[in-house]
Amino acid sequence: MMNTTSFNKCFWVTLAIAILCCFSAKAQGKGDWSLIPSIRSGVAIDFMYNPIEGMTHADVGLAAKYNFNDYWSLLAGIEYEYRHDHSDNPDNWSGAVGPGHHHYFRVPLRIEFTYKWFFANFGPYLERTTQPWLTERCYEKYGFGTSTEVGGRIRLTDNSHLRLGLQNQLGFDRITYHTPYQEEELWTCKTLIDALLSVGYEYHF
Secondary structure, eight states: OOOHHHHHHHHHHHHHHHHHHHHTOOOOOTTOEEEEEEEEEEEEEEOSSSSOOEEEEEEEEEEEEEESSSSEEEEEEEEEEEEEOSTTOGGGOSSSOOOSEEEEEEEEEEEEEEETTEEEEEEEEEEEESOOBSSSSEEEEEEEEEEEEEEEEEEEETTEEEEEEEEEEEEEEEEEEEOTTSOEEEEEEEEEEEEEEEEEEEEEO
16 A cells, blocks of 8 residues: 555656646647636535535536637537536425426637646526426526636647646526516526636547
């Protein structure tokens, strides 16, 4: 069995190799394209249901990246996100409870800055759930928000990198709320703040 000293040596050697790979990242060229499949998972504070506490979010996505120059790029794509929530809490429904989770499809648009191994991106997104009735009175028309991600790229080949990052999202929902008198009110409400660990693979064409 590996002792603590051997483990520490292996850890620091592995970290040093990863850092060297990061700093050897190939600069992106003007006008070239990349495809970036990615997965993310983490914890979010969900404001839509009671009680308000940390819940699990996870998503997969595919983005196309266009480079304006060596530093600035535009990313656009499509993502699927799974959200665990409290829609199965009987306090939110007078009849049958919800499923306890929701599925979303999202279209993000981000501007990215890259310098050697470092990257950071920011931009808006629009999303739609497959289950628009959030509660028996709340119907989600669409969701929107912003996402920010910072991280590093590890060079794998001349045309590909492994991307490791941390993404933060701030989300809102545009919902129709039905009052007890059957009147409809249009609301915009904050839905989530989250922090997701991100792993992606970037391939340059």
